Amino acid sequence: MHTRYRGLSLLLTLLLSPLTLAQDLPTLKWGGDKNGGAPFIFEEDGRLTGFEVELAEAFAKELGRRAVFVQNQWDNLPELLDRPNQGRSDDIDIVMNGYEFSQERHAQSPTSVPYYIYTFRLIGRKDDDSIQSWHGLSEAKPRKKVGVLRGTASQRYLEQRYGEKIEIVPSETVTEMLQLVSDARVDATVQDSPAADYYVNNARFPKLRVVDEPVGTGYYVLLTRKSDSELREQLNAAIRKLIRTGELRKLYQKYGLWNAAQQRLSYLAEQSWPAVVDELGEEDLRSRPAMTISRQNVFKNLLLAAIMTLQLAFVSFPLAIVLGMLVATGRLYGPAIVRIPCIIYVEVLRGTPLLLQLFVIFYLLPQLGVLAESETLSNWLSLAPFTAAVIGLALNYSACEAENYRAGLLAVPKGQMEAALALGLPWRSAMRRVALPQAMRIVIPPVTNDFIALFKDTAICSSILIVELTGLYYQYKTYPGIAVELALAVGLLYLLMSYPLSWLAQRLERKLTPHDGGRP
């Protein structure tokens, strides 16, 4: 009902809006990620809103253009901008989504003058006295789990200030992370001040509070293409005008984002950009997380991520095999009361995406406890990311394995089981000694295939706070100049780890196949 209603209202808006007039205007396509959430870009009543959405419209109006939003994963927005503009529907002119200024980023995608001055805010739970200050974070034993948006300046800030003293937990959306802190599954989080103001200071997460003073002043800027200097100048002029007319202030006040710090915008925007940054106070520069990273550090973390990938694969796949065998035999030989649940199990787990299953296991399962109003159940169901990932992978792949084994068992001639039973072997022994070993040999190629697939699917676990290879890639690729090398390194590591697996499987297959001159 609700979604239909929403669709209808969307249609009405489309029909009634002065779209037909605006249609003729050239577009200003801007890239952002609404998963980053409020107050930047988000959906409310089926409509895209947020201060950046309104800013884009204001810029477009100044430029005599029509703002068009293009959704893309946050980490990938600079790459999207770098693609040559060929007028495709997802080509963009600018990126605007809380991207902060740095000299390195400016060198890659020239930035506009700043449109917002932000700080990092430390967010903890009201009922948790153990986190009282930024300084206290590094003293805590055991190490505090501190969440950040993956690949953002706040992650770099934490890495560079605290290093190994805290455990950094990267997420892809702000609200997910705030919920995790609220549920005490993560100790604290560092977010940009707009998100902290919007969600925490406005009590949208009543259990959370902002701890200590803001740190690390930074500037949100627009990213543009190197070749688009004319557009950049127009945008700079638009930002200056919005500041001068007070329109920008009004907009920020509407979202509760205006504060004294923003008054510096009018000074900064009028200076020569980005040269003015060099003249800024010592404090500003010192508190900025550097945009460089030591190779040694990257290498060490790549290794750790590779180990995590291996652990995920090697713990979950044996579980998937055992579960799969049980389900396959249940489906083939069980009475209806066993067979039918097995069929449903396979179809449901095979027919839904792993990503969704992981989300349900990690984020939604604890809600069962909330529904049942049982805190113990809720705590018990609040699985650690690794546990949730292993369960998700094992369940998902057990459905595929069950089908492999079922096919394998069906391929064993009927006479084999009969001969074993006629000898007086109990059914279970006949299965174990005669049918399964033969089925095993038949299923080695598809099972190997699945293992390699699972190996690569561990990448999806980065969506539930696990830092494995692909997650690490996204964490570090925002450091300029590292993305290509890093992608190659990560790809190579996957290959280095998966190739020996297929080699092993081939050997196993040869070993188990009797030397029989080609007969199966």
Next chain:
Amino acid sequence: MIQVQNLTKTRGTLKVLDDVSLTIHDHDVTALVGPSGGGKSTLLRCINGLETFDCGTITAEDVTLTHGSHAEKSLLALRRKVGMVFQSFNLFPHMTALENVMSGPRFALSQSREQAEATAKALLTRVGLSEKANARPANLSGGQQQRVAIARALAVQPAAVLFDEPTSALDPQMATEVFSVMKDLAAEGLTMIVVTHDMDFAERATVVHRMVAGRVVRSGSPADILHEPHA
């Protein structure tokens, strides 16, 4: 002694076995003859518990199987008394000849590896295949495979062995080699029930039953049954 009483089995509307009663005495060689589709193999498979039936009873020594009593316990007891040799051998391809013969003692009788191996080696020698102990079934000729299968059936020391067309899949020379093993076993007093189209072998049986359309139509000595003109 194996007793089959009033055994009836239907498949759809077809009566595969129609009120079959037979008594198999110890040390007898019983031949089941008759046209294909007469129910001979089905009868054998019922006696080994591989197929269920609608009414009647099967009694082997002290184990009785009735309709609906195919519980694993009584099936296991029955199968340990009655071995089976199949038309298509059904050797386990992932085991050597020796391991095939050992599989019954090991996994059905839970004997130790040493004990099972000793039994198996002796039986392979008895069927003339001691030098093929470590060969896989795929590397044996059909006749050799069937001889291994016979050794495998004997390894659990059954009171009787059922042979379901043991030579139908073999060329005449290999059939001869299998029959010669079976003749030796008969001479040693093994109780055997043999479904066969081979008249030479049937001639040597103690009793012959002719089955047509699920019924035993004639029973008697080979001379009586095999030489009378078919009705």
